[in-house]
Amino acid sequence: MKTHIFSTxxxxxxxxxxxxxxxxxxxxxxKAVMAYYPSCKNRHDTVKWIEWTLHxxxxxxxxxxxxxxxxxxxxLGQCGLVLQxxxxxxxxxxxYLFAKRYWGNGYATEAAFACKKYAFKELGLSRLISLIDPxxxxxxKVAKRIGMTYNRTITKWEKQLDLYASEKRSEGENEF
Numbered sequence: 001m002k003t004h005i006f007s008t009x010x011x012x013x014x015x016x017x018x019x020x021x022x023x024x025x026x027x028x029x030x031k032a033v034m035a036y037y038p039s040c041k042n043r044h045d046t047v048k049w050i051e052w053t054l055h056x057x058x059x060x061x062x063x064x065x066x067x068x069x070x071x072x073x074x075x076l077g078q079c080g081l082v083l084q085x086x087x088x089x090x091x092x093x094x095x096y097l098f099a100k101r102y103w104g105n106g107y108a109t110e111a112a113f114a115c116k117k118y119a120f121k122e123l124g125l126s127r128l129i130s131l132i133d134p135x136x137x138x139x140x141k142v143a144k145r146i147g148m149t150y151n152r153t154i155t156k157w158e159k160q161l162d163l164y165a166s167e168k169r170s171e172g173e174n175e176f
Contacts, residue, residue, distance in 0.1 A: 005065050008114045011107060013065040013079065016053045020066055021046055023075040032100050036133035038157060056082060062123060064095060067111045076102050079111035081119055084131065086154065086163075092119065094128045094166075096142060103138065113146045120168040127168065131161045140164075 003015040016024075021043070027033055028041035028049070041049065056063035064080035077098030084093045094115055096108045119125045130148055132139045140162070148164040155161070 006114060006118055007070060008110050010070050011076065011111055011114075012068045012070050013111060013114065014068065015057060016050055016064065016066050016078070018047075018050055020075070021050060023066075024049065024078070027077060027097060027099055030100055033097065036136045036139070062092075062119075065115075067098070067107065075099070076107050077111075079108065079115055081115060081123075081128070084129070084156075086156070091127070091129045092125055094119070094130050094148075096139070108138075108142045109145045112142050116146055116166060125168065128166050130164045131156060132164060134160065134162045 002017055005013045005015060007013065025041070025043055025046045028046055031040060034040045053063045060083065062081045064078045064082060067076045067079050068074060069076055077096065079096040079098075080094075082093050082095060084091050094112060096112050096115075098108050116128060119128055128148070129151070130139070130143045131154070132143060134140070134153075143164040146166070148166045151163045151165040153160055154163050
């Protein structure tokens with residue numbers, strides 16, 4: 001069953017289900033989409049990703065969500081929240097990955113901003129991070145557009161990544 005988490009003006013974010021395998025495989029096997037990841041994923045890797053995500057929902061109450069066009073139901077990509085183990089502790093990362101044919105339409109920014117708002121207002125989180133390859137200019141733009149700022153460079157997955165962060169503002173401050 002597809003569980004709707006929340007929506008924006010143009011997109012719906014919902015829980016991932018095993019039937020998303022083909023759409024996710026298309027995303028994960030696209031070399032342009034996966035350019036800043038260690039490698040593309042095959043069908044087996046995609047199934048494992050879905051299983052890991054479903055487990056994440058059960059244990060932590062959040063995870064990466066499927067992003068669909070609100071009008072057509074078309075799969076656009078994934079966006080959501082995952083735990084990341086860093087040297088200084090565990091942080092909640094806001095991540096996003098969209099099909100190439102939808103790049104440049106503002107979907108990633110819209111979905112990421114909605115996830116940020118959900119994390120702070122509904123989940124009560126006080127901080128979010130995004131780990132971004134410094135060569136990934138599009139992802140850097142999304143992080144900046146939703147109010148994340150550069151914090152530091154870290155080493156994870158045997159590469160240098162820029163850590164962008166956003167802190168929940170105190171009551172009375174206008175964040176959204």
